[in-house]
Amino acid sequence: MTRPSTMRYLRMTVEPDPSIAPEAFRIIADSDSVREARLEEWNVGGDDVTLFYAIEGDVGGVRESLAETAEVEAVNATAIGEATGSLLVRLDPSKTRIGERIFDLMGSQGLIVRKPVIYREGTVHAGLVGEDDAIQVVIDHLPPGADVDVKEIRGTVPRPDTVIERLSERQREALRIALEIGYYDKPRRATHETVAERMGCAPSTATEHLQKAEATLVRETMGEFGLQSTDGRDATEGESE
Numbered sequence: 001m002t003r004p005s006t007m008r009y010l011r012m013t014v015e016p017d018p019s020i021a022p023e024a025f026r027i028i029a030d031s032d033s034v035r036e037a038r039l040e041e042w043n044v045g046g047d048d049v050t051l052f053y054a055i056e057g058d059v060g061g062v063r064e065s066l067a068e069t070a071e072v073e074a075v076n077a078t079a080i081g082e083a084t085g086s087l088l089v090r091l092d093p094s095k096t097r098i099g100e101r102i103f104d105l106m107g108s109q110g111l112i113v114r115k116p117v118i119y120r121e122g123t124v125h126a127g128l129v130g131e132d133d134a135i136q137v138v139i140d141h142l143p144p145g146a147d148v149d150v151k152e153i154r155g156t157v158p159r160p161d162t163v164i165e166r167l168s169e170r171q172r173e174a175l176r177i178a179l180e181i182g183y184y185d186k187p188r189r190a191t192h193e194t195v196a197e198r199m200g201c202a203p204s205t206a207t208e209h210l211q212k213a214e215a216t217l218v219r220e221t222m223g224e225f226g227l228q229s230t231d232g233r234d235a236t237e238g239e240s241e
Helices: 023-030 059-067 097-108 132-141 169-180 192-199 203-224
Strands: 007-016 034-045 048-057 072-079 084-091 112-120 123-131 146-154
Touching: 007 132, 023 034, 023 059, 023 112, 034 169, 048 059, 059 072, 059 084, 112 169, 123 132, 132 146, 169 192, 169 203, 192 203
Parallel strands: none
Antiparallel strands: 007 123, 007 146, 034 048, 034 112, 048 084, 072 084, 112 123
């Protein structure tokens, strides 16, 4: 008889030691070219893994840097705006000891990784779904030098992706602060400079985060009614950051 087990959802942040992290990881997660990357899809085939990222940053610069790393077999980029775009990366995990170990560990324990996985400021923010024992095995056997911060463990799995979850972490932060300080009140009680001060960034950066978040929310809302943008695209198309 199969022993009953409990399914768990784990949300965690992992910060690998830069001295052992693969070069491709450092480029995606901790380079000046990327403010935030979202791993939205992936496929394991043969010895290679293909990864699809939504990038907030210098997409062309990231592509050029990744193409020079030993573990990346191929990389293609599509720019959506001045500072957003997508990357399709095919890499060989066996060329990095930590990469091979992580993919083998996930596969052997039958875990599901919830999408998207967020890369920002040298850290990875991820959610896992699996049996109690399997999740514990992964936590216990992550490569040495990986600082793991478990944010949440629960028996229920978050509902599928919503429009809010498609915003980047910084875009959600900008909206939250803007709402808290009265940026959207009438009359307006705060400016984008105030939002920037609370976020610890330049006013132009805060404005960019707010505008992109607002555009995504508007496209999604209008798309629910079958409306299209003026250039004929479906209102939900475009950047997802």
